Each structure stands twice: as structure tokens, then as C-alpha cells.
Amino acid sequence: MKHILAVDQFERPWLEGLFAEADRMRALPRDAAPQRGKILATIFYEPSTRTRLSFESAMIRLGGNVVSTENAREFSSAIKGETVEDTMRMVSGYADAIAMRHHEEGAIARAVSVSDVPILNAGDGPGEHPTQALLDLYTIHHEIGQIDDLNIVMVGDLKYGRTVRSLSLLLRQTNNCKITFVAPDAVRMRDDIKDALDASGVLWHEEADLHAAMEGADVVYQTRIQKERFASEADYLAVKGTYVIDAEAMTHLPQHGIIMHPLPRVDEIAVEVDNDPRAAYFRQARNGVYVRMALLNQVLS
């Protein structure tokens, strides 16, 4: 596999191999340096903390180097009117692989069409975020010990949140998982994902009561309301704060259950939840490094 564009590329045996590799990366000695001399470019047209830094940390831990623009919308020639195609054609001459985030759905696919080196989609607008979905499923595997037969609750902005879109699609590679969507009316999961789940026989339903949904959940995946995608502040404020996971909500989650969140969090998980051992979101963020190490190793080999 050269480029990492969308979760449709991933099949179960490949996922199992990747997770085993990520386990190996967790314990990789610092002097192993399997990608010594290689260069990763991180080109981000949209803000990011975790995704960009974990890609860069992953490359450095593999012994490679990084060149980066963290605000390509303003700090690259995009502001002078350069097209994505021209920029990426050129960057592909400077690096051995490119991790790229863009605000437009489809921009990464355009970059792929002109790039000589592997491109990893680090999020394209409200479209997909495939490497996040991989680290999310890896986190479930690592925390719970299985990825089949699970009740998974997705909460928050399911319309604009690309992480829940990609994770839902990736769950088609598991067996017998059931998904519960909990979202304010204005940001319910879009039909394209629901149709894809139906076509693969993944059971899903919508639930308005978060506490009820948390009873019997193995995984509760909370998300931020994607403020930047709303037409107006008023539309955003109308849905913000509808579903908050706080200490009271945690009394509804089984002892073996976990809370995940791609982060950043605004106020949809109360800080009081952070010390609960079931709060897995900071461990999840750290897993991003191991999964991205495994991915980079693969596309660079």
C-alpha cells in the first residue's frame, strides 16, 4: 500500500498486522532507527496539535527527519495562489513521504494524483481521517483486548466530525459490533455512513438519552462540536453542551467500559472524569505515535 487515503483501503488481515507492528513500535529501542536518512514532510492547511506532532514524533523515533509547515494556508505559497497540485508536486521532491491535512474534502486525493512519494491523509475537511480511525481501533484492541462483539457509542458532532465517520466505516472490518449514535438533531450522522453500515450488515441505531446509551457500552467515543464548520455562531451555540460526560454520566458506564475522544476537548468531557481509569483519551493520543510509526515504516519500505 503506497498512499493512505481512506479507510476503505484497509482489510482485517492488514489491520491485525498493523496492530502487531504498533505493539512492536511501542517497545522499539531508540537506537533502532529503521528509517534513518528518510524525510517526512508534514503539510497542514488546517490546525492540528496531536496529528502533526505525533506524525513528527513517529518519524523521529524511526530515526528519520521532518520538514514541516503547520499553517500551510497562510505560511505556504497557497496564500500567493499556488494550487495544491503544484505545491504537492514540489514537496514530493523534497521528502520521502508526506502527511497532509486540508480543509477541503477531496484535496488529498488531488495531491496523490501528482505525488511521486506516499501521501498520508491527516484529515480532509469533514471527509475522512483514516490514520485517526486506525489509532482509535488500535486503542480499542489494546484497552479491551478485542475488536469484535462490542457495543460502541458515538457521541457529539457526528455530522462534521471526520473521526467518527472514518471509525464507523472501519468498524465494518469487525464482527458483531453494534453502534449507537447520540447526537443533537442538527449534527446527526450523515446518510452516506449509515448506508455504508447497512450495506455491510453493521447494526446501528440512534438514541437521544446519553445515560441510557452508556449502560452496557464497551466504548463511548465522545467528540467535539466542530465549531469551524458551522454557518453561524448561533447555530454552533444551539448544539454545544447538549451531551456532556461528567462524573454523574460515568455512573452509567460499566466498569470495563472506556471513554475515548480524538481530542481536542472543549467542555464535552468534564475535567473531573480525567482521573477515572476508564478515561482512555490521553492513552489513545499516545497510541497515535505507535500506529503512525507502524504506518510510516510500511509506506517507506
Ligand code: NCD
Ligand atoms: C480531530 C480532527 O482534527 O479531526 N482531532 C484529531 O485529529 N485528533 C478532532 C477534532 O478536531 O475535533
